[in-house]
Amino acid sequence: MSTADRSAQAPTRSKRADALRNQQALLTAAAEVFATSGIDAPIRAIAARAGVGVGTIYRHFPARADLVVAVYRHQVEACAEAGPTLLADTDSPLTALRRWVDLFVDFLVTKHGLANTLESDSGFDALHSYFLDRLVPVCAQLLDAAVDAGEITPGTHAYELMRGIGNLCIGRDSDPRYDPRRLIELLLQGLQRPPSP
Amino acid sequence: MSTADRSAQAPTRSKRADALRNQQALLTAAAEVFATSGIDAPIRAIAARAGVGVGTIYRHFPARADLVVAVYRHQVEACAEAGPTLLADTDSPLTALRRWVDLFVDFLVTKHGLANTLESDSGFDALHSYFLDRLVPVCAQLLDAAVDAGEITPGTHAYELMRGIGNLCIGRDSDPRYDPRRLIELLLQGLQRPPSP
DNA sequence: TACGATACGGAACAATGTTCCGCTTAGTCA
DNA sequence: TGACTAAGCGGAACATTGTTCCGTATCGTA
Numbered sequence: 001m002s003t004a005d006r007s008a009q010a011p012t013r014s015k016r017a018d019a020l021r022n023q024q025a026l027l028t029a030a031a032e033v034f035a036t037s038g039i040d041a042p043i044r045a046i047a048a049r050a051g052v053g054v055g056t057i058y059r060h061f062p063a064r065a066d067l068v069v070a071v072y073r074h075q076v077e078a079c080a081e082a083g084p085t086l087l088a089d090t091d092s093p094l095t096a097l098r099r100w101v102d103l104f105v106d107f108l109v110t111k112h113g114l115a116n117t118l119e120s121d122s123g124f125d126a127l128h129s130y131f132l133d134r135l136v137p138v139c140a141q142l143l144d145a146a147v148d149a150g151e152i153t154p155g156t157h158a159y160e161l162m163r164g165i166g167n168l169c170i171g172r173d174s175d176p177r178y179d180p181r182r183l184i185e186l187l188l189q190g191l192q193r194p195p196s197p
Numbered sequence: 198m199s200t201a202d203r204s205a206q207a208p209t210r211s212k213r214a215d216a217l218r219n220q221q222a223l224l225t226a227a228a229e230v231f232a233t234s235g236i237d238a239p240i241r242a243i244a245a246r247a248g249v250g251v252g253t254i255y256r257h258f259p260a261r262a263d264l265v266v267a268v269y270r271h272q273v274e275a276c277a278e279a280g281p282t283l284l285a286d287t288d289s290p291l292t293a294l295r296r297w298v299d300l301f302v303d304f305l306v307t308k309h310g311l312a313n314t315l316e317s318d319s320g321f322d323a324l325h326s327y328f329l330d331r332l333v334p335v336c337a338q339l340l341d342a343a344v345d346a347g348e349i350t351p352g353t354h355a356y357e358l359m360r361g362i363g364n365l366c367i368g369r370d371s372d373p374r375y376d377p378r379r380l381i382e383l384l385l386q387g388l389q390r391p392p393s394p
Numbered sequence: 395t396a397c398g399a400t401a402c403g404g405a406a407c408a409a410t411g412t413t414c415c416g417c418t419t420a421g422t423c424a
Numbered sequence: 425t426g427a428c429t430a431a432g433c434g435g436a437a438c439a440t441t442g443t444t445c446c447g448t449a450t451c452g453t454a
Binding site: 156157159160161163164167168170171175177178179180182183185186187188189190191192194 | 353354356357358360361364365367368372374375376377379380382383384385386387388389391
């Protein structure tokens with residue numbers, strides 16, 4: 001979390017007013033640019049939109065990924081918190097898992113190219129780490145509950161499942177023939193233990 | 198196929214000897230560089246290895262993807278041809294499908310970053326098209342056979358399955374916790390029709 | 395108001411894909 | 425064999441993008 005923390009809201013102390021203003025402007029601008037041009041939009045475009053120089057971006061967000069994390073942080077948080085809630089509110093842990101996966105897929109699919117970036121090799125380790133660190137434990141909890149309830153077979157690791165789901169969401173745009181949800185449903189069905197009478 | 202064809206072996210007529218020599222050298226060099234540095238290796242590296250200028254690469258292979266296609270063409274071909282063979286040699290079409298998918302995964306996983314490139318947005322349409330055009334029909338044949346044999350439920354499209362498998366193979370390196378094969382196995386299990394007694 | 399630390403802007407650098415063009419050379423024809 | 429022409433070549437040059445650096449401007453304070 002170290003890198004991410006540094007770039008979070010942290011309104012605490014001893015920061016110049018213009019710095020705070022710029023940080024906020026950057027978050028807003030980045031969110032807008034990401035929404036229209038996708039997560040791969042050039043840094044310069046975000047800087048221009050926020051009306052600051054590129055240097056300013058790099059001071060606030062040491063690497064591109066830190067900016068992305070900051071922009072989507074609250075959404076990731078919401079997704080993480082939905083896990084335990086769903087588990088508590090749903091009779092079948094498998095159903096809870098299914099709904100939670102739906103939420104996660106919604107999130108990935110809404111952001112153009114987020115999934116791509118998530119798995120990209122180059123320098124997006126911070127992003128990758130943050131998302132996974134935050135969500136894998138939640139997923140694990142759901143998986144464990146479903147195993148305990150005898151609804152799915154044990155042996156699948158949350159990390160692997162999450163990455164698989166993330167991967168399946170890559171390239172969803174630009175091709176109506178490819179709908180990751182159908183495959184993810186297949187995956188979950190494969191997970192399911194056949195009801196033993 | 199248009200783009201791919203142009204850059205294929207086509208030893209036919211009216212090409213200068215040095216051009217042919219260079220084309221061959223480029224294919225060899227590219228194969229070596231791809232093997233060691235991955236599919237994302239800089240064009241310049243390939244040019245250097247082949248002892249030619251970058252201009253020469255672009256004359257023979259108008260875009261990067263054309264070079265990749267040319268390098269892996271025969272392997273894709275082999276995979277495509279394995280489909281019908283497996284189907285003929287195996288009693289259960291589902292088993293044939295499973296083996297064929299294994300072959301495909303082998304291929305993707307062997308080439309560093311091929312899967313990534315396959316799904317990349319930027320300008321790799323030729324690559325994407327070639328692989329999919331060639332292999333989707335083969336996969337469809339296997340799927341159909343398995344459906345006809347009552348081994349899997351109908352409704353899954355070969356294109357979607359292929360892309361899903363391709364996606365799952367992304368980022369396999371660099372993380373022992375992630376093994377795409379396990380997830381692909383899950384996917385196939387999800388496809389399977391429960392034996393109705 | 396003056397001063398020091400903080401923050402800013404954007405030029406500059408590096409990596410990479412791609413294009414362009416003057417020079418070289420293979421193949422041909424007398 | 426010796427030109428001649430078109431095919432082919434090399435690599436400089438251009439465009440794009442991430443990232444760093446540093447001289448300058450600004451904020452907060454004494």
